[in-house]
Amino acid sequence: xxxTGDIEKAAGVLRAGGLVALPTETVYGLGANAEDPVAVSRIxxxxxxxxxxxxxxxxxxxxxxxxxxxxxxxTARLLAERFWPGPLTLVLRRGRRVPLEAxxxxxxxxxxxxxxxxxxxxxxxxGGGVTxxxxxxxxxxxxxTADHVHAELGDAVDFVLDGxxxxxxxxxxxxxxxxxxxxxxxxxxxxxxxxxxxxxxxLAVPSAGPVRVPGQHPSHYAxxxxxxxxxxxxxxxxxxLAQQSGHRVGVLLPASFAGAxxxxxxxxxxPGSMAAYARGLYGFLRDLxxxxxxxxxxxxxxxxxxxxxxxxxxxxxxxxxHTG
Ligand code: TXA
Ligand code: MG
Numbered sequence: 001x002x003x004t005g006d007i008e009k010a011a012g013v014l015r016a017g018g019l020v021a022l023p024t025e026t027v028y029g030l031g032a033n034a035e036d037p038v039a040v041s042r043i044x045x046x047x048x049x050x051x052x053x054x055x056x057x058x059x060x061x062x063x064x065x066x067x068x069x070x071x072x073x074x075t076a077r078l079l080a081e082r083f084w085p086g087p088l089t090l091v092l093r094r095g096r097r098v099p100l101e102a103x104x105x106x107x108x109x110x111x112x113x114x115x116x117x118x119x120x121x122x123x124x125x126x127g128g129g130v131t132x133x134x135x136x137x138x139x140x141x142x143x144x145t146a147d148h149v150h151a152e153l154g155d156a157v158d159f160v161l162d163g164x165x166x167x168x169x170x171x172x173x174x175x176x177x178x179x180x181x182x183x184x185x186x187x188x189x190x191x192x193x194x195x196x197x198x199x200x201x202x203l204a205v206p207s208a209g210p211v212r213v214p215g216q217h218p219s220h221y222a223x224x225x226x227x228x229x230x231x232x233x234x235x236x237x238x239x240x241l242a243q244q245s246g247h248r249v250g251v252l253l254p255a256s257f258a259g260a261x262x263x264x265x266x267x268x269x270x271p272g273s274m275a276a277y278a279r280g281l282y283g284f285l286r287d288l289x290x291x292x293x294x295x296x297x298x299x300x301x302x303x304x305x306x307x308x309x310x311x312x313x314x315x316x317x318x319x320x321x322h323t324g
Contacts, residue, residue: 002118002161011125013159014039019046021135021149022122023163024114026087026171026189027142027282028149029058029132030157031122037099040131046156049138054104055131056089056172057111060123068095068111068129075199076177082198085115087172087189102131112172118163134171141223141282141289141317144169148286169279170309175203187308189278219319223285225250225293227318232299236262239297250293252284254301266291274306281310285317 002010002023010020017039020031030047032039034057044051057068062080066072070093072080079090089112098109111129114120123130134142136152143149146162173188175195183204184192196203230238232254240263243249249264255272268284271277288296298314301307 001164002121004121006159006161007118007121007125010122010159010161014122014126014128014130017042018158019043019156020122020130021143021146021153021157021160022119022130022132023146023161023166024058024116024119024132025166025168026114027144027166027169028135028146029056029114029119029130030135030153031058031130031132033126034102034129034131035097035099037101040099040101043131043133046153047133047136047138049133051101052104053133054106054108054110055102055133057098057102057109057129057131058119058123059111059113059129060120060127061085062113064129065092065111068098069093069109070095073177075182079175079177079182079195079198080113083190083194084113085120086113087115087168088112088195089172089174089186089188091174091176091178091185093178098129108176108178110174116163116166118161122161139220139222139321141221141285142171144279144282148282151286165279165283167279169281169283170306170313173309187312189306189309191305192308193305219321220316221282221285221313222317222319222321223289223296225289225296227296227298227314229298229300229314229318232256235297235299236260239264242295242297247295248293250288250291250296252288252296252298254299264297265293270301274301274310277301278306278310281313 062084094109135149144166168189171188173190174186239251243264251267253269258269300311
C-alpha cells in the first residue's frame, strides 16, 4: 500500500511530465498532468488508444469544478454535491485550461472526483487536475489491482501507486449535463436509480447500439478469450458443448446455478450480490484468460442497479473485436 513518501514521489513524477498509475474506487487509472499536452499525449501512446478518444480529468474536490469548466449548470452542481467523491463523471463545457489533447478535440470535458484515499492524497499533493483513462491497453480489461497494472503496462508507466483492490470494480457512470436534459453516456458505479432519485426525474437508459461518443466502441473491456452470452439457464449446456467441440472453455456461472458440475476447462461462480459481482468482474475475466481459456460463456444479470453496468461491460466484451 502506498505511503506518504510514495504520494510525494508520484506528485513529483506528474509535475515532471511523467505517467503515474493510481488507484481509484472504480478501476486503476493511468494519470498525467491534465494541463501538460505532451504528458497527456504519452497516455495515448502507452495505451495504444486513438487520440480522438476523450479522457476524464480527476479533481481533488468538487470546489475545483468551476476552475475547469466553462459553466456549471444547476443539475451538475446538484449531482456533484450528492455523489462526489464517487464513481460519477460529469461531461461539461470545456474550460480554457483543459488542453484539446485531453478531450479528443471536443469542446466538452469529462470530470470526476474519485473516492479513494490514495487518489485523493495524490490529487491534494499535486494540486492540479489529473487526466486518467483506465490503466489498460486499448480495448482490454480494466485493471482493478496494482498487479493488473503491472501486467498490462509493465515499464511503460513511470510509477505505480498501490491502493489495494478497487472496491467498486467497474468504471464511473458518465452523465452528460451539457444539454437541457441530463443523459447517461455510460452506466457505472452510480446507478441510474440513484441518479433519478437525486434529480427527481427519469433518465434515458444508454442503448447497447452504435458508438455514441468516441471511446465507446462495441468491443471494449475484452479479455483475450472470445466471450459469448447466452440465457442463464443455458450457460452450463452451451459451455459443455463448446468444450466437447475442442474449445478451452471458461464459464461465468450465474449465482442461481451455484454448485452445478459443469465439465469445462475453468469456472467461476459469480456472486449473487451485484456489488460483489461488479467488484470481481474484471478479475474473473483476467483469471479465465490466465488459465488459458479461448472461449468464455456467460449470461447477463438483470439490468437494474449495478447490474446495468455489469451487463454493459459483458456486452462490450462480447462485441465484435477491433481489427488493426
Ligand atoms: O471510473 C472511471 O471512469 C475510470 C477511472 C480511472 O476514473 N476511468 C475511465 O476512463 O474509465 P476511460 O478513459 O477508460 O473512459 C473514459 C470515457 C471515454 O471512453 C469516453 O467515452 C468518455 O469517458 N468521455 C470522456 N470525455 C468525454 C466527453 N467530453 N464527452 C463524452 N464522453 C467523454
Ligand atoms: Mg477504459
